[in-house]
Amino acid sequence: MAESFDAIVVGGGSVGMPSAYYLTRRGLKVLVLERRTAVGQGDNKAAIGGVRATHSDPAKILLCLRSLEEIRTWKEVHGDDIGWKPGGYLFPVYSEEMEKKLRGLFPLQRRHGLVNDWVDADTVADLLPGIEREGLRGGTYSPNDGQTSPLLLPIALMRHAVRSGAVVRVRERVVAYLVSGGKIMGVKTDKGVYHAPRVVVATGADAARDGQLLGIDIPVTPDSHEAGITAPVAPFIEPLIVDMRPGPEGKTANFYFGQNHEGQIIFCYTPRELFVGTNRENLSEFLPVLAGRMVSLVPRLRHLLVRRIWRGCYPMTPDGTPIVSNVPGVEGLTLAVGMCGQGFMLGLGVGQEVAALVVDGKHRLPPGAAKTIRYGRDFRSGIMEALK
Ligand SMILES: Cc1cc2nc3c(=O)[nH]c(=O)nc-3n(C[C@H](O)[C@H](O)[C@H](O)COP(=O)(O)OP(=O)(O)OC[C@H]3O[C@@H](n4cnc5c(N)ncnc54)[C@H](O)[C@@H]3O)c2cc1C
Structure with a gap:
């Protein structure tokens, strides 16, 4: 039966x-x-x-705030280590247009309980040591976001x-x-x-x-994205970073990365042209493009040793x-x-x-x-x- x-x-x-x-x-x-x-x-x-509530859709903001509340207190309440690393999310900004766009989201985000503020260029440089200063206007910083282990x-x-x-x-x-x-x-x-x-x-x-x-x-519709991780280095980056500039090589839309609870730098970019389908094979172009993108934002990252890359899918809706x-x-x-x-x-x-x-x-x-x-x-x- x-x-x-x-x-x-x-x-x-x-x-x-x-x-x-x-x-x-x-x-x-x-x-x-x-x-x-x-x-x-x-x-x-x-x-x-990455776990952040910095979205522009109220449902996503509220759902992610709930996720964060649970993740932040998980170890205390349940006893398990889930690799939680607080430190927030930082969006460095280099253009007036992007500053306007991100600042424009504050009223909606704050109405739904998200703490997200504009910080000046010096604060951005403190949060991401070694960041390219030329043209840096400042950025948005949401201190209650963070990362945990999938x-x-x-x-x-x-x-x-x-x-x-x-x-x-x-x-x-x-x-x-x-x-x-x-x-x-x-x-x-x-x-x-x-x-x-x-x-x-x-x-x-x-x-x-x-x-x-x-x-x-x-x-x-699945579309596939690539990511990677380096060997661990001494902790020096607290927040997760989202670089919204169009990539210098013209192939990437944005690039996001951070240092996890074990000291590894973990990274990903959104390709300008999406790869629709479930193919999870690595592309030969990922690392060279990624490296260029990463070093253009934080030159000192050029010394990192990449350990592993992988590919997975975003299950996209229209x-x-x-x-x-x-x-x-x-x-x-x-x-x-x-x-x-x-x-x-x-x-x-x-x-x-x-x-x-x-x-x-x-x-x-x-x-x-x-x-x-x-x-x-x-x-x-x-x-x-x-x-x-
Ligand atoms: C490179 C990369 C980086 C990312 N980084 C982040 C990030 O930092 N933060 C973030 O929030 N998201 C991130 N994402 C997105 C995130 O991984 C996905 O949105 C998320 O995993 C989707 O969750 P899901 O439960 O819908 O799918 P899954 O986690 O894939 O779970 C679906 C499960 O269903 C199973 N399944 C399917 N069909 C059947 C069936 N017929 N019978 C039984 N089992 C079945 C599958 O085997 C699978 O285990 C990233 C994605 C990629 C590719």
């Missing part, structure tokens, strides 16, 4: 593990199904661990969820959703059938395929904002997909939102904010995320 659960979470990644954790905390008997060999091994593992966090969440009764099955792929009379009844995997009246789809870059299985449109929503017409179905380049920082906030949607049947976010992450919204009129 098929096993029964109160809720099934499909996908054990940046979003699926927090969702399972908060659902078990709300008293549900939860099953997590993950097709890979362990949880957190999908695009979660590709993230460089390798440690999902494991901690899994451990606590399992202690509270969740069941996690890896190497098990969902191949069909059981829907009858407009209600979700469970899922079929490559190993068996499970029943549950609530199913959460948290399948990241694969979500469009789940849409096909469900007979609904889930507009998530308007750059996630879909966290129940689905009208399919009772018991919740989508938590399309996290774009911010699924790791959104994860815990989204997990809480998923628990509210599943257990209470409604968003925890205020209605005005929740509408930008609703399923079935008009993607052409959605708010474009300025700070991807």
Whole structure:
């Protein structure tokens, strides 16, 4: 006979593990199904661990503020080291246009509780020793943001969820959703059938395929991005940095990096031309372009020894904002997909939102904010995320 659960979470990644954790905390008997060999091994593992609430969309600001609240106190409350490194986020600014754009976001960000301020060029240089001073106007600095480990966090969440009764099955792929009379009844995997009246789809870059299985449109398109990490050096950078200048070589849109809790410099750039698809092979051009970009901002970084590079996917939606929503017409179905380049920082906030949607049947976010992450919204009129 098929096993029964109160809720099934499909996908054990940046979003699926927090969702399972908060659902078990709300008293549900939860099953997590993950097709890979362990949880957190999908695009979660590709993230460089940045957690910030400096967004231009109210839902993202509020969800990330919740994530930060949980991450900041995690060790104290639960005892696990999740590699939390406070230090904020710094956006150095070299042009009047960018200064205007970033300052223009302050009123909305502050209305939603984010601490983000303009700092002068000397303060930027203190926060990022060795930064190129020519043309530096100052920057924005949000001191309460930080970074944490994408390798440690999902494991901690899994451990606590399992202690509270969740069941996690890896190497098990969902191949069909059981829907009858407009209600979700469970899922079929490559190993068996499970029943549950609530199913959460948290399948990241694969979500469009789940849409096909469900007979609904889930507009998530993966595009791939590369990142890397150096050998550790003595700590000298506190914040994570986002360099919004167009790259000098014309291939990069922005570049972000920081020094993690182990002293390694971890980095990534957004290519000007996106690579649509799930190809995760490294490109030969990444390191030379990256190195040029990095050294143009902080010349002293030229001495770093790069240890490893990798590639992963941003699960993109057409308007750059996630879909966290129940689905009208399919009772018991919740989508938590399309996290774009911010699924790791959104994860815990989204997990809480998923628990509210599943257990209470409604968003925890205020209605005005929740509408930008609703399923079935008009993607052409959605708010474009300025700070991807
Ligand atoms: C280079 C790079 C750097 C990044 N840096 C950051 C950062 O600093 N901060 C940040 O917030 N974000 C960052 N991101 C983005 C972040 O990694 C993603 O947005 C996030 O991991 C997406 O979370 P997810 O849970 O939707 O997907 P995933 O973490 O990929 O989880 C989805 C899971 O579902 C599983 N799955 C799929 N289909 C099935 C099925 N049918 N059955 C069972 N299991 C299934 C997959 O195996 C996977 O484990 C970065 C991304 C890249 C590529």
